[in-house]
Amino acid sequence: MIKIKTTDRYNITTLRSFMTNILCLLAALVVISIIFLIAGVNPIYAISEIFLGSFGSFYGIKETITKAIPLILIGTGLTLAFRAKFWNIGAEGQLLMGAIFATWTGLTFGEALPPYIIVPLIFLAGFIGGGLWGAIPAILKIKYSINEVISTLMLNYICAEILTMLIVGPWKGKTRFGFPGTNNLPDSAILGLIPGSRIHYATLILAILCAIVLSVIIYKTRFGYEARVVGENPDAGKYAGINFLKTSLILMAISGGLAGLAGVGEVAGIHHYLGYPASISSGYGFTAIIVAWLAKLNPLYAIISGIFFAGILVGGDAIQISLGLPAATVEIVNGTLLIFLIMGDYFLNHKITFQFSSK
Amino acid sequence: MKKWMILVLICSIFFIGFSTIVFASEKKLKAGFVYVGPVGDYGFTHAHDLGRKFAEEKFPWLETIIVESVGEADSARIIDRLIQQQKCDVVFTASFGYMEDTIKAGARYPDKLFMHCSGFKRSANVGTYFGDLYQMYYLNGLMAGALTKTNKIGYVAAFPIPELIRHINAYALGIKAANPKAKLNVKWIYAWYGPDKAKEAAEALIAEGNDALAFTEDTPAVIEVGQRHAEKGKQIYTFSHYSAMQPYGEDSVVSGQLMNWGGIYAKILEDIYNDKFTKDYDILWLAKEKAAILGGNEKDIINPKFVDDLKAAMIESKEFGKISAYDLVVKRYEQMKQGRDVFEPYTGPIYDNKGNLKIKAGEKATMGELLSIMYYVDGVEGSIPQ
Incomplete structure (x- = not known):
């Protein structure tokens, strides 16, 4: 008879953590290969096409980076919220609110101001928009004990409806011939791109800076310490006199604000106008939740996991385009990959031993 | 010179020659299709895909490639990939929400053609098409x-x-x-x-x-x-x-x-094949055109x-x-x-x-x-x- 025994593992080294991830990735690739075999595609060809389409070619890399920008911004913001065990599922709405604030600022003042004034201004507006939208659930949670999972999730839909109302109503642009959507932002408010790509470098630099600053905040400041205490040991926090409302408000303003910055990037960097929610963000607010988890809630790692995840999404295109498989296959492959990576956490934190005994 | 090198040389000359003959003998057209829904939706995208298949069966010189369930926020990337990686000559974007990205792609790739379904913006190499019910x-x-x-x-x-x-x-x-x-x-x-x-x-x-x-x-x-x-x-x-x-x-x-897109797609692709695509190309078909x-x-x-x-x-x-x-x-x-x-x-x-x-x-x-x-x-x- 075989007994399976699990014990908690302590002393987890970076090397072990890294190796576990690599092992999980390999195990996932084996399962994905089987899926490709069933679909009648040579798995080695399939996986090499996915790699070429994401990291292995110039084209792939620039698309991966473009897609990673919002994921890094939102992901780093979520690491802070999740560390305080504030389950912010509302980054999608915070992104859209940032986009709304930025579009208003850009359309209202953009014409008269030079780029070096208007660009920082729209980023500021986006941060404020996302931050305010993020602060609402913080107040609801601390003051009225309303579960933040529900409130942040629902605020996504409310924000999407507000945005839709604006673009079919008062903000509908004259250049759109009755179709919903604002006019294009003035040229001065449009972010520059790295030539030959769609990488809006201002947002990319901002994303990396934010990740660095946030990791300093989390690990080196009193506020970061308080945020962690709020999450890990709220009772101790109370005795220590931590102001829960203030801490939650600040951390959600930052988390929401960063999502708002991502919204600015998408509008001013890529789309240049405010359209329907689905045409502004392809679910970055939700995808970034996984990015934050893969980063083990470390803002610096979120840069890597953001790029990694963007690569998965962009590489998924190859499944459809080069291999001719249906779109649903992309989801299956990405889902498999994620399940394995997240399962790896269990094996990282637990030691599993098999005990053989004769009866 | 070693024997195997001569062999390789002969083989490659033969191969290059052979492939140029094949490519020179027939003018080909590769068309990419960007769809907003899954082809199995039984509505808009399904109808477009039936039209595409009709055209592909009709013209031996036509090769098509499809990408389904493309979010409007992602269409620019997919168009790029169809042009840069798949070397498509023409890309059809079959949803209104792709309009801005299609126009921008037209400016990025002036020597390629783009056809956007249901929009109102056109340019030298971006045309529009629609069938109305x-x-x-x-x-x-x-x-x-x-x-x-x-x-x-x-x-x-x-x-x-x-x-x-x-x-x-x-x-x-x-x-x-x-x-x-x-x-x-x-x-x-x-x-x-x-x-x-x-x-x-x-x-x-x-x-x-x-x-x-x-x-x-x-x-x-x-x-x-x-x-x-x-x-x-x-x-x-x-x-x-x-x-x-x-x-x-x-x-x-x-x-x-x-809606029968077959005739529309066949007409557009034939026009493109015969170099009849002109600036601001636009086609709108109703009951008269079946x-x-x-x-x-x-x-x-x-x-x-x-x-x-x-x-x-x-x-x-x-x-x-x-x-x-x-x-x-x-x-x-x-x-x-x-x-x-x-x-x-x-x-x-x-x-x-x-x-x-x-x-x-x-x-x-x-x-x-x-x-x-x-x-x-x-x-x-x-x-x-x-």
């Missing part, structure tokens, strides 16, 4: 007006854009021609692909007393609701949209609108189950005198096939639902006016969401 909605409206018992008719609508307003109005004009007492109620679901929302909207319309439903949404959800009510003994009339959805509701679907077809399946223009009811319903027509709804539908359909100059639903006098005269008596709306129409005609309840 508003005439079929008019014919469906005639039937709905003749069949309704409650004089309340419903419409489940996707997004408040001119295309939908044009369809809703045409449906209302048909209803009015058959039954001036009937009113049209519209519910917006803000989704092209949203079976759950469409079901909810259909149930709500039925609960409010509407007994004939048309819709614009890419699944047979509304028809399934109608069929379920019909099976329980409450007759709800529905009109299939875009693809042949009658099999989902044999007891509910009266007729519908079918792009818009009446019916809930490919076989019947009207479900045989409802033919007797429609033959019994008499309508007072200015042009034909007393005529059965069935005969009127058949006559109007024949006229539409001859062209807009023979019969046009949007012929004045047409008032908006606030009483303002929009099209003068005897005048026909131009295609340009129809493509940007943003008012409800008389007979539609409520106002367009602002």
